[in-house]
Amino acid sequence: MPLPEDGGGIGAVVADLAEVVIPNGSRVGEPGWSSFITTGPTTCAMAAWLAAAAAAGSQRYAVHAFNTLERVALDWVAQLCGIPAACQGVFSSGGSTANLVALGAARQWAFERRGLDVSADGLPPGTRARVYASGQAHNTIQRATAVLGLGQAGTRRIACDARQRIDVAALRAAITADERDGVVPVAVVGTAGTTDTGAIDPLGDLAQVAREHGAWFHVDGAYGLIAAASPALRPAFAAVAGADSVIVDPHKWLATGAGCAATYVRDAGIPYWDMGVELSAPSRGVLAWAVLRELGRAGVAARVERHIGLARHLAQRARQHPRLELLLEPELSIVCFRYAASDAVNAEILLRLRRATRSIPSSTVTAGHLAIRPCFINPRTRLADVDALVDHVTAIGDEPTGVQPG
Ligand SMILES: Cc1ncc(COP(=O)(O)O)c(C=O)c1O
Numbered sequence: 001m002p003l004p005e006d007g008g009g010i011g012a013v014v015a016d017l018a019e020v021v022i023p024n025g026s027r028v029g030e031p032g033w034s035s036f037i038t039t040g041p042t043t044c045a046m047a048a049w050l051a052a053a054a055a056a057g058s059q060r061y062a063v064h065a066f067n068t069l070e071r072v073a074l075d076w077v078a079q080l081c082g083i084p085a086a087c088q089g090v091f092s093s094g095g096s097t098a099n100l101v102a103l104g105a106a107r108q109w110a111f112e113r114r115g116l117d118v119s120a121d122g123l124p125p126g127t128r129a130r131v132y133a134s135g136q137a138h139n140t141i142q143r144a145t146a147v148l149g150l151g152q153a154g155t156r157r158i159a160c161d162a163r164q165r166i167d168v169a170a171l172r173a174a175i176t177a178d179e180r181d182g183v184v185p186v187a188v189v190g191t192a193g194t195t196d197t198g199a200i201d202p203l204g205d206l207a208q209v210a211r212e213h214g215a216w217f218h219v220d221g222a223y224g225l226i227a228a229a230s231p232a233l234r235p236a237f238a239a240v241a242g243a244d245s246v247i248v249d250p251h252k253w254l255a256t257g258a259g260c261a262a263t264y265v266r267d268a269g270i271p272y273w274d275m276g277v278e279l280s281a282p283s284r285g286v287l288a289w290a291v292l293r294e295l296g297r298a299g300v301a302a303r304v305e306r307h308i309g310l311a312r313h314l315a316q317r318a319r320q321h322p323r324l325e326l327l328l329e330p331e332l333s334i335v336c337f338r339y340a341a342s343d344a345v346n347a348e349i350l351l352r353l354r355r356a357t358r359s360i361p362s363s364t365v366t367a368g369h370l371a372i373r374p375c376f377i378n379p380r381t382r383l384a385d386v387d388a389l390v391d392h393v394t395a396i397g398d399e400p401t402g403v404q405p406g
Pocket of ligand 1: 037093094096097099193194195223249261
């Protein structure tokens with residue numbers, strides 16, 4: 001499109017949005033969409049976005065309703081997730097920034113204990129320091145260590161067990177060996193719901209290992225930690241109460257629409273202007289506040305339990321179907337399964353799902369196979385959508401594809 005010399009006016013903009021842009025926008029909000037860990041906003045969240053666009057401004061310092069909701073929402077999300085009141089929170093654009101902010105705090109703490117103020121003076125030349133996370137941890141952990149001057153190699157990846165949870169013995173051995181080499185153990189990262197499979201690391205054990213080695217304990221709960229709203233699921237996240245930092249993304253399971261994550265750090269003394277990396281920023285508290293005002297804790301718990309129920313239903317269908325294979329028992333709302341054929345056949349099934357059906361899952365590799373990997377967090381997804389996905393996979397898999405079965 002050429003840059004218009006003369007403006008078309010608001011009428012032209014609204015017409016383009018309604019007739020061209022929105023109809024060709026992302027399908028992320030549709031009930032059949034189960035890719036990645038993302039979904040469109042609910043109606044309530046869209047109302048909050050509109051309200052913020054109209055009246056929130058971009059400054060976090062003034063005293064007005066939206067900035068008050070920033071604090072209210074941080075407090076509500078903390079209560080929902082079992083994050084202790086001793087922590088201070090800040091919103092940012094997503095889990096990537098939220099992890100960066102948390103690990104920035106970890107780096108500052110680790111060196112302050114050694115008499116160095118790295119935020120003032122930078123890292124001393126030749127410093128070797130590491131963050132420990134499982135091979136399944138999100139890649140934003142190693143991006144954070146790169147940004148923080150520790151290098152991508154500053155994230156040491158630890159092997160996982162068969163359930164894709166961090167191997168605690170391997171973690172202990174790695175930190176001990178690094179300490180012998182003079183490496184500073186900055187932080188141990190536990191993932192409360194991994195991106196690929198939804199595995200929850202043994203957080204209590206990780207807290208213990210971090211304590212033993214004088215390291216910071218960070219929990220990446222970007223996706224899974226909202227599940228702590230459910231009394232039935234909360235015990236798996238109990239160790240969050242002892243974490244030094246925690247992140248959670250309201251834009252995932254709370255469906256606020258993209259751009260809303262929270263970092264909490266156990267240090268109530270940090271001045272507000274030192275929290276986070278942004279100055280001008282959109283109002284995010286109002287989004288999380290609106291969803292929690294609409295649903296309450298019980299409503300969030302019901303959503304999470306319903307989605308996990310959908311994952312278990314799919315797992316059961318895969319277990320029972322003669323030509324489907326469940327690759328991993330679902331822990332949260334992600335399922336890894338496949339049509340019992342080669343990876344090439346499953347890749348073809350995924351392609352044809354995207355092209356020809358409303359079922360849009362992602363893929364990953366698990367248990368040595370290409371997995372079809374839906375994640376159910378969309379509030380609009382119903383049992384019929386899950387059944388449609390299974391039916392589409394079997395129907396496409398049963399057709400001759402021209403790809404070698406095996
Ligand atoms: C566990 C985990 N951490 C961090 C992230 C990054 O979050 P965002 O996409 O909001 O930046 C994701 C994204 O899926 C995630 O699953």
